[in-house]
Amino acid sequence: MSRTLTALVVFILAVLFALSPFLVSDFGGFDPDQFPIPQIDPPVQPAGYAFAIWGVIYLWLIIGTGFGLWKRRDDALWHPMRIALIPSLAVGTIWLAVALKSPVWAAILIWIMLISALIALFRSPTQDRWFAALPLGLYAGWLSAASCVSLGLLAAGYGYLDETTAALAALFLALVMASAIQSQLGRAPSYGIGVIWALVAVVVQNLGVNSTVSALAAGGALALVMPTFKAWRAQS
Numbered sequence: 092m093s094r095t096l097t098a099l100v101v102f103i104l105a106v107l108f109a110l111s112p113f114l115v116s117d118f119g120g121f122d123p124d125q126f127p128i129p130q131i132d133p134p135v136q137p138a139g140y141a142f143a144i145w146g147v148i149y150l151w152l153i154i155g156t157g158f159g160l161w162k163r164r165d166d167a168l169w170h171p172m173r174i175a176l177i178p179s180l181a182v183g184t185i186w187l188a189v190a191l192k193s194p195v196w197a198a199i200l201i202w203i204m205l206i207s208a209l210i211a212l213f214r215s216p217t218q219d220r221w222f223a224a225l226p227l228g229l230y231a232g233w234l235s236a237a238s239c240v241s242l243g244l245l246a247a248g249y250g251y252l253d254e255t256t257a258a259l260a261a262l263f264l265a266l267v268m269a270s271a272i273q274s275q276l277g278r279a280p281s282y283g284i285g286v287i288w289a290l291v292a293v294v295v296q297n298l299g300v301n302s303t304v305s306a307l308a309a310g311g312a313l314a315l316v317m318p319t320f321k322a323w324r325a326q327s
Contacts, residue, residue, distance in 0.1 A: 092174075098164040101173045102156040104180035109149035115187035125194050126248025134297050134304040135243035135258035137236070141292030144233055144285070151226035152180075158222040168216040172223060175211035179204045194248065198241035205234040209272065217278060224279040232285020235272070239265035240289075258304045262293065266311040273318040283319030287312045 123129035190197035208231040215224040243261030246252040269286040290312040297305035
C-alpha cells in the first residue's frame, strides 16, 4: 500500500471510528446480565463521566490523521505508525456493536486495539507530536486502562474472582503496564494523562463504597504523575 493511500485509509478509519457511537447509539456500557454473575456497579469500572474522554480522543485522532493526510501523506517517518494504527482503528469501528453481543469478544478486541495502538505510538514520529504522538498517547492510555477493566469485569462476571479482588488485580496490571510504558515513552505524556483520568474515575466510582479499590486507584494515579510530568517536561 502506498504512503498516500495509507494516509487516506487511516483518516477514513478515524472518521468512521468517531461515527461508530452514532451507529450503535443504544450502547451505554455492558448490561449487567451479559455476565453469568450480573455486574451491577462493579468497582473496577470508572465513573460514567470518564467516558466523555472519547469525544476528545475521536476529535484529536481525526485532526491528527487529517493533518497527516494533508501535510505528511508521503512522509516516510509517518508510514510505520499508520500501518500499525490501521488494525486498531478498524477494530474500533465495530467494537461497540460487538460489545452489545459479547463482553468476551469485546475484551479480546479491545486488547487488539490496545496492542496495535501501542505499536503505532512507539513508531510515531518525533516531530509533529501534537498531531501524531500526543493524540495516539491519549488513545492508547485510555485503552490501557479499559483493557484491564475488561479483564476485571470478566474475572468477576464469570466467577473467577470476587468483584473487589478482580478490581484490585485489574488496577495493579494497569498500573504496572502504564508505568513501564510511560517511562519508556518520553514524547507522549498524554499516555499517562489518559490512564490517570481513568484511575481517578475509579476512585470516584468507589468513594464511600469500596475504600480498598479507591485507595489503590488513587495511589496508582499519584504514582503515574511523576513519569507523566517528566515526559511533559522533556518535551517542553
